[in-house]
Amino acid sequence: MARVVVDVMLKPEILDPQGQAVQRALPRLGFEGISDVRQGKRFELEVDGPVDDAALARIHDLAESFLANTVIEDFTVKVEEVAEAAK
Amino acid sequence: MTARIGVVTFPGSLDDRDTQRAIRLAGAEPVALWHKDKDLKQVDAVVLCGGFSYGDYLRAGAIARFSPVMDTLVDQAKAGLPVLGICNGFQILTEAHLLPGAMLGNDHLHFICRDQKLRVENAETAWTSDYTAGQEISIPLKNMDGRYVADAYTLDKLEAEGRVAFRYLTRGEAAEGYGNPNGSLNDIAGITNDAGNVVGLMPHPEHATEPLIGTGRTDGLPFFTSILKKLVTA
Numbered sequence: 001m002a003r004v005v006v007d008v009m010l011k012p013e014i015l016d017p018q019g020q021a022v023q024r025a026l027p028r029l030g031f032e033g034i035s036d037v038r039q040g041k042r043f044e045l046e047v048d049g050p051v052d053d054a055a056l057a058r059i060h061d062l063a064e065s066f067l068a069n070t071v072i073e074d075f076t077v078k079v080e081e082v083a084e085a086a087k
Numbered sequence: 088m089t090a091r092i093g094v095v096t097f098p099g100s101l102d103d104r105d106t107q108r109a110i111r112l113a114g115a116e117p118v119a120l121w122h123k124d125k126d127l128k129q130v131d132a133v134v135l136c137g138g139f140s141y142g143d144y145l146r147a148g149a150i151a152r153f154s155p156v157m158d159t160l161v162d163q164a165k166a167g168l169p170v171l172g173i174c175n176g177f178q179i180l181t182e183a184h185l186l187p188g189a190m191l192g193n194d195h196l197h198f199i200c201r202d203q204k205l206r207v208e209n210a211e212t213a214w215t216s217d218y219t220a221g222q223e224i225s226i227p228l229k230n231m232d233g234r235y236v237a238d239a240y241t242l243d244k245l246e247a248e249g250r251v252a253f254r255y256l257t258r259g260e261a262a263e264g265y266g267n268p269n270g271s272l273n274d275i276a277g278i279t280n281d282a283g284n285v286v287g288l289m290p291h292p293e294h295a296t297e298p299l300i301g302t303g304r305t306d307g308l309p310f311f312t313s314i315l316k317k318l319v320t321a
Binding site (some may be wrong): 011012013015017018021066067068071072 | 145146147152153181182187188192193194195196219234236237238270
């Protein structure tokens with residue numbers, strides 16, 4: 001079994017008030033020197049069977065049509081090794 | 088025979104009954120449609136109402152967009168079926184790409200609920216012909232994800248083609264319902280597709296159809312009389 005991770009982030013030009021609220025809270029917590037925070041979403045997909053090119057292509061389509069709204073968001077797809085499945 | 092206007096109920100829809108009531112008040116026949124049912128029951132028009140379909144998980148409207156009823160609705164809307172999306176319905180229409188752009192969380196991060204002043208910018212759509220262009224109206228607004236965004240090209244195109252249907256009125260006191268309530272680009276409250284049959288907006292016209300409740304005005308009723316007039320004269 002393998003895990004595929006889809007990270008979704010708002011496009012750089014889209015205002016992210018949630019990220020801004022987090023950033024503004026940092027000085028109160030004693031964290032200085034963080035000039036910007038942007039908040040995104042991470043999806044971990046546990047895939048049955050091999051993660052070959054065909055499976056990745058399907059997941060890419062899924063991310064593009066559903067997990068992300070490409071009008072406002074960018075996404076990346078990457079395969080993550082799961083400990084017990086490691087060689 | 089009067090016009091039959093469908094109202095879709097998704098899990099999490101809130102305003103389906105109010106919308107049916109508004110349709111009845113305008114003189115048309117409301118028809119309940121179910122999200123799992125591909126059948127639109129041969130209605131003449133459809134309203135996607137407000138609420139939090141599927142809990143607004145993932146993004147507002149993102150999961151509703153893939154429900155069985157939407158398969159049929161998207162095809163028929165492209166073929167000319169009049170569709171009005173109110174609040175969550177507007178969000179679903181952008182997710183389904185029947186309308187351009189997208190909806191995001193209010194810029195101030197709070198839920199907002201108030202009577203909102205709007206200007207009718209386009210009185211030539213299937214849903215707005217009983218207004219006059221430039222008319223100023225007051226309609227209840229209640230949402231978390233009301234910030235309309237689109238890229239610069241899309242915004243320019245919408246503006247150039249007169250497809251901004253409603254705009255928030257910003258010159259006035261916030262206590263009286265003026266101001267951009269959510270950070271929407273160009274103060275956009277609602278838009279139409281190119282053909283004018285698909286319209287979406289964040290405020291709730293169905294809550295402003297009886298003088299006894301809400302704003303005390305019936306500024307939302309023309310949505311429903313506009314479509315009725317269009318359908319019975321068609």
